[in-house]
Structure formats: structure tokens, C-alpha cells
Amino acid sequence: MPAIDGAIGKMAKQLRGLSDVSQKRAIAELSAAWIMPIYPDDLGLLISLSDAMRDQTDIILKEAWEHGERQQRH
Numbered sequence: 001m002p003a004i005d006g007a008i009g010k011m012a013k014q015l016r017g018l019s020d021v022s023q024k025r026a027i028a029e030l031s032a033a034w035i036m037p038i039y040p041d042d043l044g045l046l047i048s049l050s051d052a053m054r055d056q057t058d059i060i061l062k063e064a065w066e067h068g069e070r071q072q073r074h
Contacts, residue, residue: 031053032050035049
């Protein structure tokens with residue numbers, strides 16, 4: 001996890017100067033560039049992995065939200 005947190009911090013720092021729309025675009029393009037080599041010949045699998053990544057993002061956001069809610073109550 002520390003390596004992941006460090007990489008996220010570096011990427012987030014690079015994105016700070018961009019507009020919200022440009023940040024979203026950069027993250028989407030990075031995701032696509034990472035996904036495409038995994039399944040270069042199968043659009044269905046590409047989309048499936050993209051969907052799974054969005055689902056995982058939703059899970060992370062919900063967990064962070066719930067953690068923040070618990071912190072506010074205490």
C-alpha cells in the first residue's frame with residue numbers, strides 16, 4: 001500500500017494544474033492506455049475491465065465516505 005499511496009500522490013501532484021475536465025480526461029486516457037494492452041483483441045473484455053475498475057472506484061469512494069462519516073460522529 002505505501003507504494004500505491006506514493007504513486008497516487010505523485011500523479012495527483014501532476015494533475016493539480018489541470019482543470020477538472022482535463023483531470024478527468026487525463027485519468028480516463030491513463031486508464032485506457034493501461035487496459036488496452038491487456039486485451040488488445042477483445043473489445044468486450046476491454047469494456048468489462050473498464051466497468052470493473054469503475055465498480056472498484058465506487059467501492060473505494062463509499063468506503064472513504066463511510067470512514068469520514070464515522071470520524072465526524074466521534
